[in-house]
Amino acid sequence: MVAAITNDIKIIVEVEFQQKQPNGLLMENIFAYRITIENQSDHTVKLLRRHWFIIDSAYSQREVEGEGVVGLQPIIEPGGIHQYVSGCNIKSDIGKMYGFYTIEKLIDGKKFKVTIPSFNLVVPYILN
Numbered sequence: 001m002v003a004a005i006t007n008d009i010k011i012i013v014e015v016e017f018q019q020k021q022p023n024g025l026l027m028e029n030i031f032a033y034r035i036t037i038e039n040q041s042d043h044t045v046k047l048l049r050r051h052w053f054i055i056d057s058a059y060s061q062r063e064v065e066g067e068g069v070v071g072l073q074p075i076i077e078p079g080g081i082h083q084y085v086s087g088c089n090i091k092s093d094i095g096k097m098y099g100f101y102t103i104e105k106l107i108d109g110k111k112f113k114v115t116i117p118s119f120n121l122v123v124p125y126i127l128n
Contacts, residue, residue, distance in 0.1 A: 050066060
């Protein structure tokens, strides 16, 4: 588990290896990650966008960007949380992800970026 706080918004990431799965001639490693977004500020906020950097150690870096998370643009009250689960696939046994969310403070429309801390994508047998 990793965590980071930016502008009173706390992001917690938990990651878990799921399985190896064939993709054409290659096997890919599938990971699930749970994100918890905790609003520690005094203002209601809305998550507008996500921007991910995905590093596959033996292959390439890719970026994923878009509106909201898993089809939602959650509104999070002060003291509230929003959790979601998503996934990522990489070809190598080691990788990492990191990025940021674009958040809007609803009281004044001010937008700011919130860091998604870097987390590792590691197939468990690599650690033995």
